[in-house]
Amino acid sequence: MIEFYGRGLLLDIEGTTASVAFVYDVMFPFVRRELDAYLESAWGTPELELVLRYIAQDAGSDSFAEWTQDDATEEAKRQRVSAEMTRLMDDDVKATGLKQLQGLIWKAGFDSGELVAAVFDDVPDALERWNAAGKDVRIYSSGSVAAQKMFFEHTNHGNLLPMFQGHYDTTTGPKKEAQSYRTIAGDFDFEPSQILFLSDVVAELDAAREAGMRTGLCYRPGNAPVENANGHTAIESFDQISIG
Numbered sequence: 483m484i485e486f487y488g489r490g491l492l493l494d495i496e497g498t499t500a501s502v503a504f505v506y507d508v509m510f511p512f513v514r515r516e517l518d519a520y521l522e523s524a525w526g527t528p529e530l531e532l533v534l535r536y537i538a539q540d541a542g543s544d545s546f547a548e549w550t551q552d553d554a555t556e557e558a559k560r561q562r563v564s565a566e567m568t569r570l571m572d573d574d575v576k577a578t579g580l581k582q583l584q585g586l587i588w589k590a591g592f593d594s595g596e597l598v599a600a601v602f603d604d605v606p607d608a609l610e611r612w613n614a615a616g617k618d619v620r621i622y623s624s625g626s627v628a629a630q631k632m633f634f635e636h637t638n639h640g641n642l643l644p645m646f647q648g649h650y651d652t653t654t655g656p657k658k659e660a661q662s663y664r665t666i667a668g669d670f671d672f673e674p675s676q677i678l679f680l681s682d683v684v685a686e687l688d689a690a691r692e693a694g695m696r697t698g699l700c701y702r703p704g705n706a707p708v709e710n711a712n713g714h715t716a717i718e719s720f721d722q723i724s725i726g
């Protein structure tokens with residue numbers, strides 16, 4: 483049980499509000515299926531060009547032009563992007579460029595109704611309770627802000643997006659670095675100690691605690707086993723959070 487009298491809650495997505503299996507077994511396969519067709523249809527658009535810059539940076543280059551300088555044709559450049567995205571997904575690397583691109587690709591799935599985000603059943607009631615109590619509830623996920631918004635707008639419990647007052651992704655900073663949580667606390671305009679961060683990843687919770695936030699470790703069905711909780715209080719459901 484976590485007793486929390488602070489003002490804000492910051493939530494992770496995968497392994498915390500939704501299952502790892504949903505992301506791996508439903509959302510990633512959608513991207514793999516649509517990746518090449520999406521790259522071909524969106525090639526040259528400003529929104530994809532922005533993402534290609536992130537992808538090149540993640541790969542250690544200053545620009546997309548530099549990263550693809552050995553590719554003679556646009557098709558060869560697309561193939562490089564496709565191969566790199568597939569490699570990152572295979573290794574589950576939460577790289578900013580991949581996550582931004584996934585967000586662009588998932589849009590069609592959420593718009594058509596093929597993708598419906600499966601959040602854990604205790605999540606909607608908890609969000610209602612926290613909002614009714616005047617708490618400021620926000621999301622911090624490796625998934626892009628655009629993807630987060632589509633995700634919560636289209637869930638198995640309806641549109642949960644209005645429950646959130648803010649969204650952060652890795653463009654704010656890496657999830658395992660304390661500075662990211664200081665930046666987010668500044669954006670809440672609260673002292674970090676007024677914010678409870680919930681995640682399935684101990685290294686993320688360590689970083690949040692270093693920044694001064696309260697923390698809770700989520701044990702959800704299908705999460706990777708945690709060998710050492712490192713002092714973070716564990717919960718299996720948001721029902722185990724008592725607010726005051």
Ligand SMILES: CSCCC(=O)C(=O)COP(=O)(O)O
Nearest residue numbers: 495496623624625629630633
């Ligand atoms: C709408 S977010 C999709 C899930 C995802 O791709 C992801 O990487 C989530 O990671 P998290 O930081 O929420 O554990």
Ligand SMILES: [Mg+2]
Nearest residue numbers: 494496497682
């Ligand atoms: Mg997570």
